[in-house]
Amino acid sequence: MIEVAALSVTFHVGHVAVRAVREVSFAVTEGETFGIVGESGSGKSTVLRAIAGLLPTPRDSVRIAGRAVGARRTRSERRLLQFVFQDPYASLHPRQTVDQILNEPLAIHKIAGAGALVGRALADVGLGPEHRFRYPHQLSGGQRQRVAIARALILDPRILLLDEPTSALDVSIQAEILNLIARLRRAHRLTSILVSHDLAVVAHLCDRIAIMQEGSLVELLDVERLRRGEAREAYTRELLRASRGYSRAQAPA
Amino acid sequence: MTIASADPGGKISLRAWLADETPKSRTQAFLANLWRGVVALCSNPVAFGGLAVVLAIVLVAALAPLFAFGISPIEQDLAHRLAPPSPTHWFGTDELGRDIYARTVYGARVTLTIVVLVSVIVVPIGLTVGTAAGYLGGIVDTVLMRITDIFLAFPRLILALAFASALGAGLRNAVIAIALTAWPPYARLARAETITIARSDYIAAVVLQGASTPRILLRHVVPLCLSSVIVRLTLDMAGIILTAAGLGFLGLGQQPPTPEWGAMVSSGRDLILDQWWVATIPGLAIFVASLGFNLLGDGLRDVFDPKAA
Amino acid sequence: MSAAPLLEVEALDVAFPGRGRLTHAVRGVSFALGRERLGIVGESGSGKSTTGRAILGLVPWPGMVSAKRLTLGGIDLMALRPHEWLGIRGRRISMVMQDPKYSLNPVVKIGEQIMETYRLHRRGSRREARRRALDMLDAVRIRDPDLVFHRYPHQLSGGMGQRAMIAMMLIAEPDLLIADEPTSALDVTVQNHVLGILDELVAERGMGLIFISHNLTIVSSFCDRVLVMYGGRIVEECAASGLAAARHPYTRALIAAAPSIDRPKAELTTITRDPAWLQ
């Protein structure tokens, strides 16, 4: 469903070239939830943005549903894929109500029956009609992230890209959102990529995980094998050990 | 926090309806948001003062004949030239025996006309140029910003003077001249805001939904730039009023006999020592109007401040 | 743990007036701290940071603080006058704030700030201060201390800023360190290094540590004792190693809500809040 082949992304900041992603390749099959883990700055978001077409990329490095896609995409190509961003406080337009936010994609694609669809999309993510005409600043972080998920799903995409959807949230709210994502990906038969710096979150939702470090994909493995400690790379093992909590033994001397 | 409560009649009071944290319709949400802004503006004494002054000027201009008590601003009475303030002529008369009070009241019309026309021209130009440059970037940005820089490089009044004398004297040309010199800072402001907004996730979200560039600019970027542009405009109003008065003073604005504050000051200039009221009264009018807009601008800035939301 | 506790807190209350009513951020919090690692966990808004600030006398206006007892090694902190705080803050108690951006002076180089802190409290020469500052930057695993020494705070990433902040707080060798989410901005691998540094200071120098975090995994593996806060109250106090056997339904729900690598679950438990927890 998604094929990434030798994807490289370089940002130019002044005269300095930052190689954010280096030759990353992987494929995600239909219906799969693929995980990407790595520390901050390792290029996870950049990979996701390149797949989404938010960054200029060489045309043949990203293929979706068998077709090569670049950054310029048609409206129907756009509709295939949606995105949930990390920071629920920054991903909703501050001057628009939930109703306006959810109506916008329907208006862009000239879909009829918007009123009912918006109501259903809200119910789908566990929000009621009382939230429909509120502004983002009148919602909690968890509620905002639900709105963002509703916005992503209202166009009925086949692919959902999730960029640290819960790292700005409390554990209890994180549990609700992760459960919601798990339920919706079944109900909508979604293919998805989940990015997180938290190995536990990725392991909870995904079957296969890519580990990224400094722009490169260092290891690709099954969660089962990760659990059994069969990681090949030292970096992956270090990440796993650190995620299990602090231990005196590994502390610096 | 007001809690929405039904009164005995079963009808919810308007206030409670506006303060409702869970609006039931688009209109209610919009009005409630507007209401919060109005409440915030009115609870700030300085801003409220500015708002009151601006509203008063609008009212006076709209109902000028009423406020002038039917006194004509252009009728000459050479027998009573340069009469000092008195119960018959509150602010005295000018060198042609015209009532200064009536002229000041009618002068508000000219000033407001200029203010409105300039805003109507400056805001769309500034927003279009600024948001397009900021959002599209690259060559579009470079070209548009160089043009803006050229306009910015000239001193405002001198450029307005050049335009006004090239286009000829008159209110319309004065407005065009001021507007042509006033838009560049708005374009710069809108561009700076757009660059931040364009990087945000909510704009990325509409891009991913397949929205066209004009749609993104018009529906998502412009509404966010608008608040700072409006604040800037109200703060600039004082400058615009002064520029208009300056052009009037130099005889390049509204033509006599229609009263205009700047031209009135100009005609009273030689008399300032003996007949102080001729120049002072319209001068005070310019001062009060400028101050009113400035205070309002300051207040609006606080209201629009996202931190307060 | 020594016999006389380092810090004693009894019935601490903090309330913020606003919108015509009082918001109780902290309600009747009591605990004693020895030379140990005490964790405070809870969701955002549960009053963790406010508790830390109250101990340092740094609750922002218009917050109102009251306590039956708030003593540091016998000194009554509630009765301290502003100039008396100078000998306590930074010298005997330090706090690593949640967001380093707001705690470092933006116009002073990192190295200068750390040196200044050292000289203020330890009165050493500039040379010595410089050496200590570089050592401290090295101790918090900053790869190139000389470079960071000459940087301004905005030139550092979040994780670097956090480490510089920790270095600054530790250089005066306080008796008590309050660390408010000191590792949230750090990557897991770096996190453990920083925890290691704190651990060392507690073990070797007998420093008391209050470690505020929302991360149960870290707290349970790093601390000796844990306080669980909910709605401004301490709902449970237990040994960190015994957290898995916690009794309070809120603590249990918090543990169950976190995904775990080793114990996969089909669905995560969500928290059903009981108003009785606030009683």
Ligand SMILES: Nc1ncnc2c1ncn2[C@@H]1O[C@H](COP(=O)(O)OP(=O)(O)O)[C@@H](O)[C@H]1O
């Ligand atoms: N728009 C950008 N301009 C310049 N550098 C960027 C940009 N976006 C990301 N980077 C850089 O690319 C690297 C990877 O960033 P990112 O993909 O956001 O990492 P992650 O999501 O794993 O934290 C970082 O070094 C970051 O500074």
Ligand SMILES: Nc1ncnc2c1ncn2[C@@H]1O[C@H](COP(=O)(O)OP(=O)(O)O)[C@@H](O)[C@H]1O
């Ligand atoms: N300066 C303040 N003014 C008003 N309320 C505050 C202030 N600081 C904290 N609070 C309130 O106190 C409560 C606890 O906040 P805090 O101690 O920051 O929680 P935590 O650190 O556990 O996330 C919150 O409900 C918050 O709204």
Ligand SMILES: [Mg+2]
């Ligand atoms: Mg990222």
Ligand SMILES: [Mg+2]
């Ligand atoms: Mg806090």
